[in-house]
Each structure stands twice: as structure tokens, then as C-alpha cells.
Amino acid sequence: MKFIFFGPPGCGKGTYASRIAPQLGIVHIATGDMFRAEVAAGTKLGKLAEKCMKAGNLVPDDVTIKMFKKRVKKKDAQKGFILDGFPRTLAQAKELDNMAKIDLVINIELSEGIILEKALARRICEKCGNIYNIADINRNGIKMPPLLPKKEGICDKCGGFLVQRKDDNEETIRDRLNIYRRQSEPLIEFYRKKKLVRDIKVVGPPEVMVPKIMEILKKR
Numbered sequence: 001m002k003f004i005f006f007g008p009p010g011c012g013k014g015t016y017a018s019r020i021a022p023q024l025g026i027v028h029i030a031t032g033d034m035f036r037a038e039v040a041a042g043t044k045l046g047k048l049a050e051k052c053m054k055a056g057n058l059v060p061d062d063v064t065i066k067m068f069k070k071r072v073k074k075k076d077a078q079k080g081f082i083l084d085g086f087p088r089t090l091a092q093a094k095e096l097d098n099m100a101k102i103d104l105v106i107n108i109e110l111s112e113g114i115i116l117e118k119a120l121a122r123r124i125c126e127k128c129g130n131i132y133n134i135a136d137i138n139r140n141g142i143k144m145p146p147l148l149p150k151k152e153g154i155c156d157k158c159g160g161f162l163v164q165r166k167d168d169n170e171e172t173i174r175d176r177l178n179i180y181r182r183q184s185e186p187l188i189e190f191y192r193k194k195k196l197v198r199d200i201k202v203v204g205p206p207e208v209m210v211p212k213i214m215e216i217l218k219k220r
């Protein structure tokens with residue numbers, strides 16, 4: 001079972017993947033999380049990634065592909081995986097084609113207005129990376145109540161402090177959305193030609209979306 005969760009930054013794919021992968025007994029591979037770990041560890045790759053992320057740019061393909069290849073070869077990824085944030089360019093998709101046979105691409109759709117509102121309200125545990133959201137959205141048939149921790153500012157899972165990701169500011173978010181439209185959205189056509197895409201509109205919180213996505217994946 002090898003799946004790609006595709007969609008604009010902030011559409012919720014990280015949350016869905018982190019909940020669905022354990023249910024399927026496969027790993028969740030998020031290149032954004034891997035880069036953030038490199039930044040936190042202060043590695044050479046982390047320093048390069050930090051510059052790109054701060055500017056809202058993509059990390060260059062060569063280093064991204066190298067890091068991804070290393071991860072996907074690990075034992076825990078052999079049974080299957082959900083990719084979140086990879087591939088993001090045609091070059092990455094073509095490389096992935098040589099590495100694995102993808103079963104399905106879930107294309108997650110959400111308007112840019114809601115993405116912006118949600119992204120600015122996103123909080124992440126600085127220790128374990130668990131995601132929360134303080135926005136309360138209810139319009140145009142989309143109901144997304146906040147995803148709050150039990151104790152304000154504290155992670156339910158590990159007790160770590162909740163912080164705003166450095167790249168979750170309006171200017172960077174708009175840059176990321178523009179880059180998505182320019183560089184990543186064309187990938188959908190690449191996968192549509194292979195008849196691998198299932199579109200799904202976000203209409204509710206993860207409790208609503210996760211079962212919907214699970215149903216699609218199980219049929220596969």
C-alpha cells in the first residue's frame with residue numbers, strides 16, 4: 001500500500017496522514033517534518049532547508065530526493081507508506097516512479113481563503129510535532145471546529161509547548177500557495193494520466209475526513 005496525499009500546503013494532509021497511516025500499519029513520510037528535524041539538529045542540510053522554508057521556497061530537488069531515497073529504503077517503509085509533501089515537483093515525481101509503484105493519489109481540495117485562515121491558526125508541539133488548530137470555521141458548507149489541546153498551549157500527547165511554525169505567517173503562506181499552484185499542481189495531471197487520482201473536497205474536521213479517506217483507501 002503506497003499512497004500519496006496531495007494538496008496545497010495547509011489542506012490538512014499531514015493530520016490525515018498521521019491518523020491514517022497507523023490504522024493501516026504503514027508509515028507516514030513527511031518531507032517537511034524531516035526538514036524541520038534537520039533544522040532542529042542544526043545539520044548542514046537543516047541550514048539549507050531553513051533558508052528555503054523561511055523564504056517560502058522549495059528545498060532544491062537534488063537534496064530533497066537524496067533525503068527521501070534514504071528514508072524510503074528503511075525497513076519500516078517496505079510494507080507501505082503515505083507520502084505527505086512529496087513529490088512536489090515533476091522531477092521528484094519522476095524519481096519516485098523509479099523507486100516505487102504508487103497505488104493511489106488522494107488529491108485533497110480546499111479553498112485558499114480557508115487554508116490561509118487555518119494556517120495562521122495552526123499550532124504544533126515543539127517536542128513531538130503533534131498538530132492543533134485554534135480557528136473555528138463554519139461557512140460555504142464547510143465546518144471545521146478548532147482542534148484544541150485539553151490544556152491551552154500544552155500538547156496532549158507529550159506535554160510539550162505548542163508553538164506557531166516559523167513558516168506559518170501570511171506572506172510565507174501566500175508564497176507557498178503560489179509555489180504550489182506553479183510547481184506542484186501540474187503533478188496532478190501527471191498522475192491523472194496514470195489514472196491514479198481520487199479527488200476529495202474538505203468539508204469538515206479530521207473526524208469527518210479521516211473515515212471518508214479510509215473508505216477510499218480500503219477499496220483499493
Ligand code: AMP
Nearest residue numbers: 031032052053057058059064085086088
Ligand atoms: P510542509 O511541512 O510539507 O508544508 O513543508 C514545509 C517546507 O519544507 C516547504 O515549504 C518546503 O520549503 C520544504 N519541503 C517539504 N517537502 C518538500 C519537497 N518535497 N520538495 C521541496 N521542498 C520541500
